[in-house]
Amino acid sequence: MKERKEPVDGTTAPAPTSDATSEVSNGIGFKWLSPLARSVKLSEGNLFLLLAIIIGIFSGLAVVCFRIAIEWARLALLGSALSPPHIRVLLVPAGAGLVVAFLVQKFFLAARGSGVNQTKAAVYVFDGYVPFRTVIGKFLTCSIAIGSGQSLGPEDPSLQMGAGIASALGRRLKLSRDKLRLLAPVGAAAGLAAAFNAPISAVLFVIEEVIGTWSASALGAIVLAAVSSAVVMRSFLGGEPMFRVPAYTLGHPAELLAYAVLGIVSGVLSLAFTKIIVIFRPILRAQPEWTHYLQPAAAGLLIGLIGLKIPQSMGAGYPYIDQALHSEYTWQILAILGFAKILTTSLSFVSGTPGGMFAPTLFIGAMIGGAIGGLEHQFFPQVSASVAPFALVGMGTFFAGFMRVPITSVFMVVETTGSYSIVLPVMISNTIAYLISRRYQDVALFDILARQDNMELPSMEEQREQIVLRVEDAFRQPNVPPLQASDTLARALEIAETSSEDCLLVRFPTGRWACIARKDLPEIAAKHPKETQLREVLTTARLPILHPDQRLDDALRFIQGHQLLPVIGRAGSRKLEGVISLPDILAAYQRAS
């Protein structure tokens, strides 16, 4: 059995056991369940889907409570106005920073950071184990931090809380290790869907960033969990899109050029934002441990100072995104807000204050987008529309450049605004920003953060772009034509003399293939007349067949125990395209590396 590792907070993960007898003996009050247990047969697959719904509902409820807690913390700490009194702006983030740092350092070390990487680590390092203490810690510390005006958002923590809830349930149910690993992303999708009120984006994000593949076994559960959590969230907090935007129509095709410019600027700025975090985070983490108690407070103080002049740069900032989407700021103000937010978010994040990066990223994107739109409108009023659509596109663009999730970013804009007409500019702008970010920053932010935390998590971006070797990259033409089942032993002996293959392929009229070892032929010929047809002497099992488009990894599995496999075309004639052997496969891998 694989050795279990410890999660980052030092909590030992209990190994799942298959023996549940002791648990049953404790369940005195549930003896009546025994007949039910006998009558209801729930396979692990079905149980997993049912569990996904339960996880979704739990996560939805948790996120609703989390959002309410953040809001109440904000009201209690900063007051009900969007621009709080100066004394509170100055003191509250710093004071709350001290409290949060104490809680994190003393009780909830795993609550540091955004939560995305911690969830990935749970999947790839800790067999799906997320301590429930982390859920509680994340809830408490993020509520205080975000509510006090630290420039962070509730989405990534919600993602981690969802994963934690899923993991706890999975452990209670004694699920297998594989299923436990899959549960963390299921919960993560549920948490994110509820936090964003955007189930499609949540599913896509988890697939793009956490698990990296469209795994059929996980997808159904992820979708179910995301939908059920979003339904719960909507039933309690309302189903309206996160942002209300004026209707958008593309006025002139030249407008797309303006959006391309936005893509370039957002790409460059997202790159700069990434660099700031990547450079300063390890510097602060390397400071003596006692400073970790003070770093969030110091960050809070600086944020408060900035907040005295620019209160919009504090907190998650959703109301201000809404204002930017309604063209309420001039382009100069929008630019100032965007840069201020980069500064405050960097301060909050690198200081180790728990909280997410999604909301600030959207904020920065909206402001930068609006600023670019306003600037372009000033100089080219005929090309550029109003500021609002640029702010809208900017959100997705900056998100794509910073988080490096281009597909999620497109759907996120659509889902959080309910506006589908904006898709075309979003796609253009996002792609440009993403490409610029990739060109000048090889490794994505979350992967760098993982490495800074001494974890080598798989990079989903790299995985996506790895060259996939296929059978067509390895197969070759047989040096002799294949034998037919109706051919005689004499014909086989004749062919064997000219062939260098260890195995001669034999085709049956039914499409079945078999192999006759060259070294066995003389012995068989000695036992049977030369005119005997091969079908009469071939008793070997049918050979697996491969197709040129199949992955070479699959071929590697099939080739076990066979010297040679036929590669058959998928078209009706089922023509032999070539043959493949283990050395051919290895040679292909060697060439690729």
Place this chain on the structure above:
Amino acid sequence: MTPEPQHIVSRYLQQRVLLLSLILLALLFVVTAALARAYHAREDALAKDWADKGNSDLTANKPAMACDDYRNSLSYVPDNPNVQLHLAEALLADGRLTEARSYLANLWDRAPGSGEVNLDLAHVSMRMGDPEQAIRYFRSAILGSWEADSSRQRRKARLQLSEFLLDNRRTNDAQAVIAGIAADTPPENGSAHEENGHLFLRVGDPVKALAEFEAALQTDPQNSEWLAEAAQVAFENGNYSVAENYFSRAVRENPTDDLHASLALVRDVLRNDPFLSGLSEEEQTRRSWNDFQLGLDRLKKCTSTGASSSSSNNASSTLDTLNTDAQDLQKRVNLSALGMNPDLRNEAMQLVSRIEDVTSQICGPATDIDQALKLLKKQQEGIHP
């Protein structure tokens, strides 16, 4: 087939955990529902408080503060269209037209038939210098739906449209709108009719204006202000009999010096008007003769005082010409000649009109009876209906 004991145990455990989860879920649901209710109640209360503060600030002509208040309110109930509308109105009042337009455009997308939104958009377009768009929004507002008091709101929108058209010198369009307003004004709404009257005066239609003032008086015949207004319109229109009626009623209700003076003037006109219908030949002759004599006196006085005070040669020569014409006519005019010849009466009255015109220019405005003689010209020219 009997399931293996180990599987039964595992399933039993799973069902136990699932059941516990469902119980926990139900509990959490109740707790979350209670929290959410409290949260929404708090949000609603805060939203209302801030919106009320915004209303107060807007009423107190502090639009910038009102904008902040409404924004605070919207941060709790972002979808409240009333607060959004108020915010747009505050932004409009604060001169932040682009922002106001953006909010209104959003509201318009959701409710394109809203009268209020269309009216505000009309204001934005008006102030952004897009008159055609403004007119379109005004018309949509007039035809749109209003949450409360729709007829009053539509009338308000029409009045604003007419004002806007008048300001843009589109008098014909304005006249059509005002005619629509008048047609839809309920007969019992006197002040609305009075308002219509003023609008008709602005588009230069005193006849319809008088009709509106009279419609207003139907609802309140003793309203001295409306009586005075009706009298004034009739007076300026040269309809002195009607004016005398309204002035005398107005004086009875509110005997001010101005009204007395106006009434006296009208009565002078009526006393001296030889063309008043229903007069006998003798009375017409007498009035013509009397007016002619008064005219000559006015000319004589002006010639003696005005010619010396006026340095203008032109004025002097005008007076000379007038004196010559007067002397010529004086030779032909006497009581019997006027009585026999209606054309001569006309000729004499035309000269009186000329005398009053010229002397008022050279020797200052006419007073008392001379003013009445001057006004007779209107009667003579048939301005009144």
